[in-house]
Amino acid sequence: MTVSGGCRCGACRYEVALDAVTAVYCCHCTDCQRWTGSAFSEQAVVPAGAITAAGPVIDYTLATPSGRQSHQYACGTCHARLWNVSSLRPDLAIIRAGTLDENRSLEPRAHIWVRSKQPWIVLDDDVPQWPEGPDFEGFFAALSR
Template sequence: MTVEGGCHCGAVRYVLAVDAAPAIYCCHCLNCQSWAGSAFTQSALLPDGAISVTGPVIEYRFINPSGHESHQRLCGTCHTRIFNTNSARPGLVVLRAGTLDESDRLSPRLHMWVRRKQPWVVIAEDIPTFEETPPIAEFVATMLR
């Protein structure tokens, strides 16, 4: 199976080295709302090296309040955020799931930071929700089911 995606303008494309479409989660925290310019973000965790990118990628780096360094990768033309890495999660890539070519075929496995969600967002009753960041064991178990 080939899983592909890219930016809004098409200048950046990527291919994922995975056997199936990745599991996604939604985050409703204020930082994600600000980054997305929307009510929440859709993301997928991938092993580092699972994404092969072509096109003009630029990098925006910053230090989080926790002291960890975040590396955001964006299209150099339209500035769509494609993925990021963070020193707090070595070996992992956070893919912006809305950039997947078939993102409309994916359903989130969980929603986090729902205490900050917009009041008009309705989450299906069968999807696990967490008021803030879920405990890592629950997050992993839910994402790997």
């Protein structure tokens, strides 16, 4: 199975070779709020090696407060962020779910950094939540359900 997506202007396109439909989660941290200009970001975890891209994809690398490297891959034309890879888990990529072609049917399976969420957002109690960053075991179990 292949999942496709791209940037706002159409200059960059990507494909992800997956065995199953991508599970998404929402991050409510203030960094994601600032990156998106919205209340949260919707993201999907995929194997980094499964992504192939075409177009002017640029790598904006930044150091996190913990000293890790975060590679933010974006369109070199419209600067829409497409995915990122962290030095903490270089085998995983975090795709911006809104850039997927078929994103309307995706429902979040987890919420992280909910202590920073906007107060008007009401979350479903049946969806796992973490006040800050999740523990990997519980987080991946939530995404796999």
